[in-house]
Amino acid sequence: MPVNLSAPVAEYLLPVTGVYLGVAEAGIKQPERKDLLVIKLDEGATVAGVFTTNRFCAAPVTIAKQHLASGENIRALVVNTGNANAGTGEQGMNAARTTCAELAKLLGCAPQQVLPYSTGVIMEALPVEKIISGLPQAIANLKQDNWFDASQAILTTDIIAKAVSRQVQIDGKSVTITGMSKGSGMIHPNMATMLGYIATDAAIATPLLQEMVSEVANLSFNCITVDGDTSTNDALMLIASGKSGVEITAANRAELQAVIAEVATLLAQAIVRDGEGASKFITLQIDGGKDVAECKKIGYAIAHSPLVKTAFFASDPNLGRILAAIGYAGINDLDVEALKLYLDDVLVAENGGRAASYQEDDGKRVMQQSDITVRVELNRGAVNATLWTCDFSYDYVKINASYRS
Amino acid sequence: MPVNLSAPVAEYLLPVTGVYLGVAEAGIKQPERKDLLVIKLDEGATVAGVFTTNRFCAAPVTIAKQHLASGENIRALVVNTGNANAGTGEQGMNAARTTCAELAKLLGCAPQQVLPYSTGVIMEALPVEKIISGLPQAIANLKQDNWFDASQAILTTDIIAKAVSRQVQIDGKSVTITGMSKGSGMIHPNMATMLGYIATDAAIATPLLQEMVSEVANLSFNCITVDGDTSTNDALMLIASGKSGVEITAANRAELQAVIAEVATLLAQAIVRDGEGASKFITLQIDGGKDVAECKKIGYAIAHSPLVKTAFFASDPNLGRILAAIGYAGINDLDVEALKLYLDDVLVAENGGRAASYQEDDGKRVMQQSDITVRVELNRGAVNATLWTCDFSYDYVKINASYRS
Numbered sequence: 001m002p003v004n005l006s007a008p009v010a011e012y013l014l015p016v017t018g019v020y021l022g023v024a025e026a027g028i029k030q031p032e033r034k035d036l037l038v039i040k041l042d043e044g045a046t047v048a049g050v051f052t053t054n055r056f057c058a059a060p061v062t063i064a065k066q067h068l069a070s071g072e073n074i075r076a077l078v079v080n081t082g083n084a085n086a087g088t089g090e091q092g093m094n095a096a097r098t099t100c101a102e103l104a105k106l107l108g109c110a111p112q113q114v115l116p117y118s119t120g121v122i123m124e125a126l127p128v129e130k131i132i133s134g135l136p137q138a139i140a141n142l143k144q145d146n147w148f149d150a151s152q153a154i155l156t157t158d159i160i161a162k163a164v165s166r167q168v169q170i171d172g173k174s175v176t177i178t179g180m181s182k183g184s185g186m187i188h189p190n191m192a193t194m195l196g197y198i199a200t201d202a203a204i205a206t207p208l209l210q211e212m213v214s215e216v217a218n219l220s221f222n223c224i225t226v227d228g229d230t231s232t233n234d235a236l237m238l239i240a241s242g243k244s245g246v247e248i249t250a251a252n253r254a255e256l257q258a259v260i261a262e263v264a265t266l267l268a269q270a271i272v273r274d275g276e277g278a279s280k281f282i283t284l285q286i287d288g289g290k291d292v293a294e295c296k297k298i299g300y301a302i303a304h305s306p307l308v309k310t311a312f313f314a315s316d317p318n319l320g321r322i323l324a325a326i327g328y329a330g331i332n333d334l335d336v337e338a339l340k341l342y343l344d345d346v347l348v349a350e351n352g353g354r355a356a357s358y359q360e361d362d363g364k365r366v367m368q369q370s371d372i373t374v375r376v377e378l379n380r381g382a383v384n385a386t387l388w389t390c391d392f393s394y395d396y397v398k399i400n401a402s403y404r405s
Numbered sequence: 406m407p408v409n410l411s412a413p414v415a416e417y418l419l420p421v422t423g424v425y426l427g428v429a430e431a432g433i434k435q436p437e438r439k440d441l442l443v444i445k446l447d448e449g450a451t452v453a454g455v456f457t458t459n460r461f462c463a464a465p466v467t468i469a470k471q472h473l474a475s476g477e478n479i480r481a482l483v484v485n486t487g488n489a490n491a492g493t494g495e496q497g498m499n500a501a502r503t504t505c506a507e508l509a510k511l512l513g514c515a516p517q518q519v520l521p522y523s524t525g526v527i528m529e530a531l532p533v534e535k536i537i538s539g540l541p542q543a544i545a546n547l548k549q550d551n552w553f554d555a556s557q558a559i560l561t562t563d564i565i566a567k568a569v570s571r572q573v574q575i576d577g578k579s580v581t582i583t584g585m586s587k588g589s590g591m592i593h594p595n596m597a598t599m600l601g602y603i604a605t606d607a608a609i610a611t612p613l614l615q616e617m618v619s620e621v622a623n624l625s626f627n628c629i630t631v632d633g634d635t636s637t638n639d640a641l642m643l644i645a646s647g648k649s650g651v652e653i654t655a656a657n658r659a660e661l662q663a664v665i666a667e668v669a670t671l672l673a674q675a676i677v678r679d680g681e682g683a684s685k686f687i688t689l690q691i692d693g694g695k696d697v698a699e700c701k702k703i704g705y706a707i708a709h710s711p712l713v714k715t716a717f718f719a720s721d722p723n724l725g726r727i728l729a730a731i732g733y734a735g736i737n738d739l740d741v742e743a744l745k746l747y748l749d750d751v752l753v754a755e756n757g758g759r760a761a762s763y764q765e766d767d768g769k770r771v772m773q774q775s776d777i778t779v780r781v782e783l784n785r786g787a788v789n790a791t792l793w794t795c796d797f798s799y800d801y802v803k804i805n806a807s808y809r810s
Contacts, residue, residue: 055739056732056757087728089742089758122725123759232729306711306797307805314806320527323492324637327461334460337494352461353494354528392711394802400712401719 003281003370003390005273007160010148014165014176016199018042018241021150022142026134028127029082029120034153036131038138039077039197040107042241046203047074047115048210049237050217058086058233059126060116063096067112075113077237078103078138079195080120080131081156081182086232087123095126102132106139119182119195119233120156151180154195157399158184162270168259170246175202177259181267183234184226184274196221196236196267202256203242208249212257213238220264223296223387225303226275236264272388277395280312281371284387288378294331295385298376301329309392312372317363319348326376335380342375343367406564408686408775408795410678413556413568419581420549421604423447423646427547428558431539433532434487434525439558441536443543444482444602445512447646451608452479452520453615454642455622463491463638464531465521468501472517480518482642483508483543484600485525485536486561486587491637492528500531507537511544524587524600524638525561556585559600562804563589567675573664575651580607582664586672588639589631589679601626601641601672607661608647613654617662618643625669628701628792630708631680641669677793682800685717686776689792693783699736700790703781706734714797717777722768724753731781740785747780748772 019041026036041047049068051061068074078099085092100114107114118126141149151163163180179198204212217236238260240248248256273281284302289295302308305325311318322341326334341349343366348358366372424446431441446452454473456466473479483504490497505519512519523531546554556568568585584603609617622641643665645653653661678686689707694700707713710730716723727746731739746754748771753763771777 054729054732055734055736056728056741084725087725087754087758089756092758122723122729123754124725232725232732304709306801310802310805313802316806318527320489320492320529320637323461324459324527327459327637329460331460336461349492349528351494353492353497392802394799396711397715397718397797397799397802400715401721 002159002274003278005160005270008148008151008163012165013147013163014167014178015144015147016176016178016241017144017201017243018045019199019239020142020144021146022138022140023149023153024134024137024141026080026130028080028130034149035081036134036138037079037150037153038103038135038142040142041075041239042243043073045074045239045241046206046209047237047239048206048213049235050214052232052234054232056087056232058084058118059088059092059096060085060118061233061235062093063100064115064117064235067100067115070112072110072112074115075109076103076107077115077117079117079154081154082120083118083124083126084120084122084233085118085126088125092126095128098128099131103135106135117195117235119154122232147178147180154180154182156182157276158182158274160274162267162274164263164266166259166263168256170202170252170255173244173246175200175244175246175256177263179263179267181271183271184276194221194234194271196264197239198260198263199239199241200256200260201241201244202246202248204240204248208253209238209240212253212260216257216261216264219261220268224268224272225300225387225389226272269388272390275390276399277393278390279370279393280391282312282389282391283373284389285373285375285384286378287375287384288381289383289385290381291383292385295383296387297331298326298329299385299387301325302374303387303389306392312367312391313393315364315367317343317360317367319343319363322374323349338379340377340379344373407679408683410565410675412565413553415553417570418552418568419570419572419583420552421581421583421646422549422606422648423450424604424644425547425549426551426555427543427545428554429539429542429546431485431535433485433535439554440486441539441543442484442555442558443508443540443547445547446480446644447648448478450479450644450646451611451614452642452644453611453618454640455619457637457639459637461492461637463489463523464493464497464501465490465523466638466640467498468505469520469522469640472505472520475517477515477517479520480514481508481512482520482522484522484559486559487525488523488529488531489525489527489638490523490531493530497531500533503533504536508540511540522600522640524559527637552583552585559585559587561587562681563587563679565679567672567679569668569671571664571668573661575607575657575660578649578651580605580649580651580661582668584668584672586676588676589681599626599639599676601669602644603665603668604644604646605661605665606646606649607651607653609645609653613658614643614645617658617665621662621666621669624666625673629673629677630705630792630794631677674793677795680795681804682798683795684775684798685796687717687794687796688778689794690778690780690789691783692780692789693786694788694790695786696788697790700788701792702736703731703734704790704792706730707779708792708794711797717772717796718798720769720772722748722765722772724748724768727779728754743784745782745784749778
């Protein structure tokens with residue numbers, strides 16, 4: 001069950017003027033399941049995104065990047081679940097192009113104005129005919145007040161949908177931000193099997209929008225990991241419809257960017273809270289490093305250790321496993337005598353070993369919580385990084401040993 | 406259950422003249438369990454080793470390295486299980502020093518002539534009094550023909566013992582090599598929670614012995630992974646008693662080194678075959694790389710992917726997960742169109758996607774085997790690397806969620 005995460009409530013998800021969402025049951029993998037989403041944008045919207053760094057990136061990722069680079073105004077996004085169209089070679093590229101062309105025909109725009117996204121099983125041919133057949137149904141369903149259904153249409157092994165809205169006053173006008181995400185396995189920094197779509201009705205020129213989405217990703221979606229696997233398909237897209245009449249520039253970006261980052265962080269954390277088999281949500285706060293890279297290295301070494309993750313699952317304060325992970329993180333000049341390790345407020349280790357004040361009962365108490373913060377004070381610099389991960393349970397193995405069957 | 410691995414047979418383990426082994430039940434963690442081993446060496450033996458790269462290396466590792474560096478002839482090794490004496494600060498260093506001093510007193514040598522080793526739970530104080538009390542029992546048990554009992558005394562979560570012997574004729578004389586290892590979790594390259602002791606009755610000067618053990622480790626113990634966790638305690642030691650009268654030099658080292666490497670590879674593979682919860686033994690053969698580093702990077706990306714490991718557990722030819730792991734291995738100029746992926750003899754992927762000839766039934770047939778070879782032909786160079794790993798099962802989680810309790 002998701003860890004301290006509630007499903008979104010439809011009436012709390014605010015429409016973003018100029019952004020229309022329509023879903024369909026295209027029967028891509030399972031019958032009677034929403035598995036196709038079309039997002040249609042009014043003219044004048046800008047779109048920017050960040051994508052997976054996996055060399056085996058999926059066909060839709062390649063096509064989406066090409067279409068964004070073409071400089072055409074983006075008018076629509078199309079997302080299918082059930083099939084990732086990854087590891088599918090030239091046939092997969094054609095399937096993604098065909099999907100864009102068919103949607104463009106129906107919406108009266110150019111294929112380059114459509115961005116495709118796929119998520120699901122890898123290395124199986126995309127059932128492009130089913131997607132094409134589903135498009136009219138999705139278009140008929142297009143409406144601005146449809147984020148709730150849309151957030152469900154993009155799920156794969158997720159247990160619950162992930163969506164959140166915020167409003168902020170800028171220049172005396174109200175600006176809306178609504179976002180949704182999906183993902184629960186193959187989650188790792190630099191974009192995992194993870195799709196995120198955040199829209200705002202502010203007006204933001206494309207170069208600035210690209211800067212903002214990159215910076216936001218580095219503080220949110222690039223700070224989570226479930227299993228260390230970086231997927232072939234992930235993308236975080238930021239859409240600015242401009243309909244609020246509020247123009248964002250380099251001078252006034254900070255306030256809106258902070259709210260977008262908050263939305264992105266909640267959506268990213270929701271993916272971890274709904275991590276495959278997760279029973280604990282772990283915040284890893286690495287303080288006092290020389291640079292962000294070394295803080296993240298240590299954080300990910302802890303986050304990826306199956307031994308640490310199974311100890312969290314067991315609520316076992318087997319803290320030596322965390323020390324061992326810090327030790328092999330690859331910081332060659334790390335002084336283990338200088339660092340301190342905390343579990344929430346409990347000082348666990350210092351001077352290269354167990355803290356004199358540490359009581360096993362205190363460790364146990366913290367480990368039994370469903371939300372736990374591991375804090376490492378490196379005492380070698382002034383830089384911090386925060387990552388989020390979950391534990392490793394029987395259910396993770398169960399889900400991933402049977403995902404295809 | 407261990408994958409295609411039998412327990413050693415006592416009468417097949419050949420004594421190495423000049424190397425005496427004695428075990429004891431010291432009650433370190435559990436009663437009535439062999440948990441203490443003393444290895445005593447006749448004068449004139451040489452010893453060399455490689456140790457964990459973990460910055461949180463355990464106290465005995467630090468002390469063993471100091472004693473080796475002191476230049477004294479090593480006369481004894483002492484190994485306890487049940488407690489790793491890691492993350493124990495200055496108190497742990499004193500415990501390791503005391504262990505050496507007490508054994509030295511009993512054997513009539515200097516403390517610097519004794520090397521200590523510990524394995525077991527991390528961050529708990531070493532019960533040094535129990536070890537000291539057990540030493541006389543271990544000394545009373547010292548004999549050359551005792552590798553079988555010794556191989557059992559060094560186990561922790563291992564299901565079965567790991568030991569092997571070989572004999573080779575050099576210069577018309579018989580040279581014996583016998584080795585043993587332990588480890589089944591926290592197993593990763595550059596020495597895992599893994600102890601290995603290999604002895605030969607050849608005469609080998611220390612500098613050459615050090616070269617040989619490093620080279621052998623890089624082809625054996627540094628090519629295995631169970632869970633990606635590099636332990637605080639691991640060590641591979643090579644002992645040369647010299648009693649066979651065969652002198653090994655740079656000129657004639659090749660033949661003996663090949664046999665030592667074979668012994669080390671079998672002992673390393675045995676650790677994977679007995680990996681925590683393992684049901685499959687996977688050989689990862691990465692061919693056609695530019696250098697060993699990139700071959701190992703790709704091999705370890707596959708070997709560490711929980712998604713790949715759970716697919717092996719399920720006998721599910723979900724080969725897209727292997728492609729995804731290759732894609733995120735961090736080879737930035739990797740041409741995914743150029744590589745080929747094989748499961749045993751079955752060509753699975755080429756040209757960036759599923760091979761036209763690939764039949765799911767062929768993939769299933771291979772995946773159901775208990776020994777499987779994954780071969781990646783990178784087609785970008787002439788270098789190869791071979792690694793070994795296992796799958797990821799319910800039992801891995803079970804073992805590691807309950808190890809301390």
